[in-house]
Amino acid sequence: xxxxxxxxxxxxxxxxxxxxxxxxxxxxxxxxxxxxxxxxxxxxxxxxxxxxxxxxxxxxxxxxxxxxxxxxxxxxxxxxxxxxxxxxxxxxxxxxxxxxxxxxxxxxxxxxxxxxxxxxxxxxxxxxxxxxxxxxxxxxxxxxxxxxxxxxxxxxxxxxxxxxxxxxxxxxxxxxxxxxxxxxxxxxxxxxxxxxxxxxxxxxxxxxxxxxxxxxxxxxxxxxxxxxxxxxxxxxxxxxxxxxxxxxxxxxxxxxxxxxxxxxxxxxxxxxxxxxxxxxxxxxxxxxxxxxxxxxxxxxxxxxxxxxxxxxxxxxxxxxxxxxxxxxxxxxxxxxxxxxxxxxxxxxxxxxxxxxxxxxxxxxxxxxxxxxxxxxxxxxxxxxx
Ligand code: CAA
Numbered sequence: 001x002x003x004x005x006x007x008x009x010x011x012x013x014x015x016x017x018x019x020x021x022x023x024x025x026x027x028x029x030x031x032x033x034x035x036x037x038x039x040x041x042x043x044x045x046x047x048x049x050x051x052x053x054x055x056x057x058x059x060x061x062x063x064x065x066x067x068x069x070x071x072x073x074x075x076x077x078x079x080x081x082x083x084x085x086x087x088x089x090x091x092x093x094x095x096x097x098x099x100x101x102x103x104x105x106x107x108x109x110x111x112x113x114x115x116x117x118x119x120x121x122x123x124x125x126x127x128x129x130x131x132x133x134x135x136x137x138x139x140x141x142x143x144x145x146x147x148x149x150x151x152x153x154x155x156x157x158x159x160x161x162x163x164x165x166x167x168x169x170x171x172x173x174x175x176x177x178x179x180x181x182x183x184x185x186x187x188x189x190x191x192x193x194x195x196x197x198x199x200x201x202x203x204x205x206x207x208x209x210x211x212x213x214x215x216x217x218x219x220x221x222x223x224x225x226x227x228x229x230x231x232x233x234x235x236x237x238x239x240x241x242x243x244x245x246x247x248x249x250x251x252x253x254x255x256x257x258x259x260x261x262x263x264x265x266x267x268x269x270x271x272x273x274x275x276x277x278x279x280x281x282x283x284x285x286x287x288x289x290x291x292x293x294x295x296x297x298x299x300x301x302x303x304x305x306x307x308x309x310x311x312x313x314x315x316x317x318x319x320x321x322x323x324x325x326x327x328x329x330x331x332x333x334x335x336x337x338x339x340x341x342x343x344x345x346x347x348x349x350x351x352x353x354x355x356x357x358x359x360x361x362x363x364x365x366x367x368x369x370x371x372x373x374x375x376x377x378x379x380x381x382x383x384x385x
Contacts (some may be wrong), residue, residue, distance in 0.1 A: 013069045017076040026080035032207035053116025061113030067304040071249040078253025082356035083207035089246035090159045094239040095122025102227040122167025125155035136179045142171035151215040161211030165189040170232040182232035186224045193218030204355035243364045244321035248300040251324035255293045272283035290333045296324035315377035322370035323359035
């Protein structure tokens with residue numbers, strides 16, 4: 001529970017998504033981890049439930065829900081399948097939110113309904129082979145040619161790069177202007193010159209595809225620019241602020257799944273003539289894990305509440321992301337330890353949770369980047385890494 005009371009509507013959304021997630025999403029999560037099959041049918045059902053345009057205003061086909069409702073829903077999906085959750089997170093937090101915030105009326109009317117209805121999955125292409133933590137050093141270019149821009153370059157580690165149907169891409173429109181020379185474009189799948197490249201074979205989140213996107217003389221209509229020329233870095237950073245609350249929500253969801261699995265195992269496992277849940281060593285582990293999850297949950301709520309109040313939430317989003325992603329990596333190990341040797345096998349889901357959580361301290365800004373954002377906000381200067 002948050003330190004404030006959830007509204008009836010927020011609790012209703014949480015319980016509706018919990019039921020759906022534990023019945024429908026959980027049913028195929030283990031199999032998808034093996035087969036790497038993209039969960040498109042579940043994502044479509046999530047669209048029908050209003051989960052894929054959650055914070056999109058109603059007039060553009062969304063639910064008009066607040067961020068608290070969104071993180072409750074995302075945590076519930078992550079509880080069952082972290083692969084499905086990351087697709088939901090990038091789609092809602094970064095792609096839909098960036099179009100809501102920076103899109104023209106025409107872009108909002110064209111793209112938001114199709115995202116909310118899951119006609120297309122949204123992807124976000126900022127990272128490049130040599131520009132991860134430092135996206136200002138990206139090399140992709142967009143050169144104006146009449147009423148089009150011609151994009152050239154390679155994007156890397158793109159969530160839903162293969163299965164996505166609409167990508168927000170950043171590219172340099174003015175080399176000399178550094179971060180103010182980066183612009184953002186909405187590129188639709190099928191646009192000539194945008195090709196899906198290498199697909200990563202990842203240790204976790206295996207049902208979510210992560211690919212290169214290669215742009216070779218890709219002509220994008222100038223009207224597809226998101227925001228103004230030079231706004232791309234600001235759009236990316238603003239999107240990532242919201243995205244980082246989403247990663248905190250994923251971390252909380254996976255952590256809760258780990259704790260519940262460990263408690264269930266401890267209650268069923270006998271050693272030395274009693275259930276291992278009776279041993280103080282296990283009980284203290286469980287008490288510490290539950291406390292860590294609760295602390296992360298409160299940071300997640302705090303960042304989401306600030307965003308809902310339209311206050312600046314950059315620092316709180318980074319704090320929530322930093323603490324929650326580090327927390328889930330601490331506790332997956334402990335929950336696996338409670339499972340003993342069985343935790344190291346694929347007979348129990350804890351092994352999948354352990355692998356899935358590993359990337360949470362890395363993507364959408366590493367823990368080290370979150371510390372830069374937090375300390376820059378405290379010192380109120382812009383010290384470089
Ligand atoms: N909101 C709005 N604007 C922001 C901002 C924010 N949160 N943070 C910075 N800016 C603006 C600043 O105001 C500044 O603009 P002006 O000069 O016009 O005022 C400009 O951006 C540059 O700011 P900095 O000097 O602080 O930028 P920097 O180059 O030092 O970088 C950084 C800051 C925090 C290190 C940033 O580069 C960063 O977040 N890096 C990590 C990138 C990242 O998270 N990548 C993950 C990619 S997505 C992904 O993981 C894949 C996926 O699909 C899940």
